[in-house]
Amino acid sequence: MVNMEECSVRPVLDGGGDRDGRACALEARAAGSRCAEAAYAAFCREHWPVYSRFATAVVGSAPVGRDLARAALRDLGAQWTLALRSASPSRYAWTLLAKALAPHRxxxxxxxxxxxxxxxxxxxxxxxxxxxxxxxxxxxxxxxxxxxxxxxxxxxxxxxxxxxxxxxxxxxx
Known part of the structure; x- marks a missing residue:
């Protein structure tokens, strides 16, 4: 089992993620973080389509919405171990997205x-x-x-x- 305390991960967003569903990837700094990397990448692949559409609808601009959704997922990557320890990583991530969008509605x-x-x-x-x-x-x-x-x-x-x-x-x- 991977000790999440020892994992140090850095989120990197693929600029082509909007088109091919690979919105996020992590660069792992520790070999033991492969599990966290895979979980984060899977989370991003699953949630990116809804996050980007939602952000676009809330801010009224596709480019700005996608940028804000990417930023929220980047923030999630930086806090991924905290999200995994929360009651609901999806709820944790949604809170980050909602906070990122609030000033831009x-x-x-x-x-x-x-x-x-x-x-x-x-x-x-x-x-x-x-x-x-x-x-x-x-x-x-x-x-x-x-x-x-x-x-x-x-x-x-x-x-x-x-x-x-x-x-x-x-x-x-």
Missing amino acids: APGLRALYGGLRCAEADALVLRHRLGCSVAAAGRAMGLSPDAFELLRRTALANAAHPEDPHMPPADAA
């Missing part, structure tokens, strides 16, 4: 994100703008399909009935 989506929790708005974009299945969207966000569907339904309910900030919570229902 397209004007058309700012109201959605302003009225909902970030994860709720992300769920709506994945499911309703990108057309991802519940399973695929949940996998991207690091959630089970049931947890994703609950999040999406909560987002729809909150979007349909936003609370008036001037109304006491007891009167909002």
Whole structure:
């Protein structure tokens, strides 16, 4: 078994990754890190298509979206051992992506994100703008399909009935 504490990896993104699905690769500094390298590369191959499409939709620009998605995956590579130790590496990675995109949201989506929790708005974009299945969207966000569907339904309910900030919570229902 590979001791992840001893692994030192450096993410390197392949510039051609957008076209051929090989968005990420790791340069291993320790021979024992091959397992971490393979896991990171597999994660990137699996998640790159959704991450790049999502980022493009959120920022409203394909080149900027791809660059931000690449940067988030680069950040993930630098924190890969932490992600592997987390409860959900996919959830950890999604958090990095969401944080990278937040300052760059397209004007058309700012109201959605302003009225909902970030994860709720992300769920709506994945499911309703990108057309991802519940399973695929949940996998991207690091959630089970049931947890994703609950999040999406909560987002729809909150979007349909936003609370008036001037109304006491007891009167909002």
